[in-house]
Amino acid sequence: MKIQNFHKASSLADAYERLERSSDAAIIGGGAWMKFSSRTLEEAIDLSGLGLDAIDERDGVVAIGSMTPLRDIETSDVLKRIFNGILPHAAAQIVGVGLRNIATIGGSVVGKYGFSDLLGPLLCMDARLEFFKEGEVSLAEFLERKGRTDDILVSVNIPSKAGCGYFKKVRKTALDFAVLNITITKTDGQTRIALGSRPARAVLAMDAMAVLNGSVDNDETTIEKAAEKAAEAVRFGDNHRASEAYRKHLAYVYVRRGLFMLEEGRT
Amino acid sequence: MKLHATINGRKRVLEIQPGDVLLDTLRDHDFISVRRGCDSTSCGVCTILVEGKPVPSCTYLSARAEGKTITTVEGVQDHAARLAGFFGGEGADQCGFCNPGIALSVYALSNEAPDADEDTIRHYLTGHLCRCTGYHSQVQAVKKYLEGLK
Ligand SMILES: Cc1cc2nc3c(=O)[nH]c(=O)nc-3n(C[C@H](O)[C@H](O)[C@H](O)COP(=O)(O)OP(=O)(O)OC[C@H]3O[C@@H](n4cnc5c(N)ncnc54)[C@H](O)[C@@H]3O)c2cc1C
Numbered sequence: 001m002k003i004q005n006f007h008k009a010s011s012l013a014d015a016y017e018r019l020e021r022s023s024d025a026a027i028i029g030g031g032a033w034m035k036f037s038s039r040t041l042e043e044a045i046d047l048s049g050l051g052l053d054a055i056d057e058r059d060g061v062v063a064i065g066s067m068t069p070l071r072d073i074e075t076s077d078v079l080k081r082i083f084n085g086i087l088p089h090a091a092a093q094i095v096g097v098g099l100r101n102i103a104t105i106g107g108s109v110v111g112k113y114g115f116s117d118l119l120g121p122l123l124c125m126d127a128r129l130e131f132f133k134e135g136e137v138s139l140a141e142f143l144e145r146k147g148r149t150d151d152i153l154v155s156v157n158i159p160s161k162a163g164c165g166y167f168k169k170v171r172k173t174a175l176d177f178a179v180l181n182i183t184i185t186k187t188d189g190q191t192r193i194a195l196g197s198r199p200a201r202a203v204l205a206m207d208a209m210a211v212l213n214g215s216v217d218n219d220e221t222t223i224e225k226a227a228e229k230a231a232e233a234v235r236f237g238d239n240h241r242a243s244e245a246y247r248k249h250l251a252y253v254y255v256r257r258g259l260f261m262l263e264e265g266r267t
Numbered sequence: 268m269k270l271h272a273t274i275n276g277r278k279r280v281l282e283i284q285p286g287d288v289l290l291d292t293l294r295d296h297d298f299i300s301v302r303r304g305c306d307s308t309s310c311g312v313c314t315i316l317v318e319g320k321p322v323p324s325c326t327y328l329s330a331r332a333e334g335k336t337i338t339t340v341e342g343v344q345d346h347a348a349r350l351a352g353f354f355g356g357e358g359a360d361q362c363g364f365c366n367p368g369i370a371l372s373v374y375a376l377s378n379e380a381p382d383a384d385e386d387t388i389r390h391y392l393t394g395h396l397c398r399c400t401g402y403h404s405q406v407q408a409v410k411k412y413l414e415g416l417k
Contacts, residue, residue: 003286006268006330032308032326044285048331071320096394097372098314098321175309175396 001031002040008049012132015045016152027152029107030069032099052106052154055079062160063130066106066153070094070118073105082158083125083165083185084267090117090167090183095175106153112143112201117169119143119202120183120194122156124165130155143201163187166258166267170250172241179242182254186262191218193230193258195251199239207233208255218263227256272332274298275342283329289315290324293339300340300367304397311395314368315339321372321394338374340367346374353412359404365397373409383413 009015019025024042028034031044052065055076062078073079074091094100094117108118109129119139127139132152139156142149166184171177178197185192191212196202208230215222231252236244261267270281270292283292290313293301304312306325313324316338340347347370354360369392376383376391383391388409389402398405 001286003328006285006328008330008333028328030326031328031331032323035308035326044328046328046331092390095309096311096396097375097391098311098323098394099308099326100394101320101322102327174393 001034001037003044004041005043006046007043008046010049012047012050012152012154015047015050016132018043018045019150019152027106027110029067029104029110030102031107032103033107033111033113047106047152053104057160060160062158064105064156064158066104066109066155068105069101070103070105070108071097071100074100078160082160083121083163083187086121086165086167086183086185087118087125087158090121090169090181093117093169105156109139109142109156110149110153114199114201115177115197116202117178117181117196120181120196121165121167121185122158123194123202123204124183124185124192125158126192128157129153130157140204143203161187164262164265164267166262168254168258170254177241180236180247180250180254182251182258184255184258184262189213191226191259191262193226193255195230195234195255198234198236198247199241200235200237203234205230205234205251205255212259218259223256223259223263226259227252230255268330270329270333272334273336275338281329285330287329288325289317289322289327289329289332289337292329293324293337298339298341302364302367304364310397311372312365312368312397314371314395316371316375319375319378321368321375338371340370343370343374346370346377349415350408350412353408353415354405357404357408357411359400359408361399365395365399369395369398369405373412376409377413377416381413381416385410388413 022042028044052067054065070091074088168182169178170180181196183194193205194202208226211226231248236247238244270283302312304310308323308326314321315324
């Protein structure tokens with residue numbers, strides 16, 4: 001990435017105005033993934049002076065400012081409390097402390113990366129995104145949209161419900177992308193399952209969720225059926241990390257294991 | 268454009284380009300303990316401290332360091348020398364290329380979690396991929412170093 005001008009925004013309105021001015025302007029999060037881009041940015045717009053790096057809990061919602069570094073997510077006591085801390089747990093497995101001190105939640109969400117370990121937990125926790133112009137939109141809806149956003153992500157909002165959660169990153173080496181990541185949450189009797197790094201981006205396993213949420217009791221047979229559905233109905237692909245068939249197998253094994261662990265209170 | 272920053276305790280004004288990263292800015296100004304490794308945020312070799320926190324200098328935009336404090340090994344020489352003693356004692360030192368980055372991460376860890384146990388040390392150093400003596404001896408050395416600070 002080449003940068004012709006660096007602009008430290010004085011307000012969100014200022015940042016948005018600069019962003020609208022040129023199709024070659026972009027918001028810079030931690031810049032860790034943008035570094036690999038071949039783009040020449042007429043202007044890199046920096047939000048780091050706008051106080052968007054806090055994690056606040058109010059009125060039943062945990063709001064994570066878009067410039068919050070992954071390391072702050074990893075160490076946040078507030079986030080460790082919700083859904084067995086699956087978001088801090090997922091963040092803690094991304095490369096090392098140094099990268100996590102710069103990579104932001106905003107860049108991780110807006111980038112919609114296939115390899116992302118955060119999108120699954122956020123989908124399962126029913127996260128909503130607060131954009132400067134558009135206002136609030138669900139993460140699930142945002143991920144379905146094609147192309148880049150022209151808006152500025154202000155915060156990622158998670159309902160701070162009582163619930164439990166399971167997250168597993170399957171990878172070949174400690175610092176590698178996941179071969180598959182599996183997230184499961186349960187709250188108010190409703191179970192959500194997300195599969196990411198398939199290698200495509202995380203999606204909710206709707207058919208598997210329907211099996212669980214349509215049954216009175218998540219007994220062994222229901223769990224078995226849900227795990228089979230997750231492997232069957234979600235699309236997986238091949239890449240140099242793993243084959244489609246292996247990913248399908250992993251999905252079955254870990255969805256089943258995760259569901260049992262949640263039922264037995266073992267996470 | 269100009270970067271105003273406190274580097275190793277001294278206020279400095281450096282001429283930079285908008286897309287420069289701290290790795291180049293610092294090396295261009297003779298802070299040569301800052302090493303270029305993978306140049307892709309993956310190996311930990313180029314680690315420096317910004318506001319006391321370890322960051323990969325190959326990715327940290329210099330313009331973003333405006334008004335901040337930057338620390339390289341040149342700024343924590345007593346600490347680095349003491350740590351080097353433990354590295355030598357544990358056989359944790361070989362080519363030495365990774366040492367400045369690791370020394371800075373350990374310095375940050377000693378401030379963040381002076382009572383860090385072995386698991387915490389391992390976790391904190393995960394991002395330092397470049398370690399030709401292997402992964403165990405350095406953890407032992409850091410453990411002894413932290414104990415020595417008490
Ligand atoms: C070597 C390496 C290994 C990695 N491994 C993993 C891994 O295993 N798992 C994983 O989940 N992640 C991994 N990541 C990705 C990392 O966690 C971040 O997701 C990634 O770096 C993007 O975050 P950033 O803050 O650096 O965003 P940037 O690179 O700065 O930005 C990414 C995109 O988001 C846009 N953007 C940023 N902030 C905003 C905002 N507030 N509003 C609107 N648009 C915005 C930018 O314009 C850009 O298009 C890895 C990254 C690196 C460099």
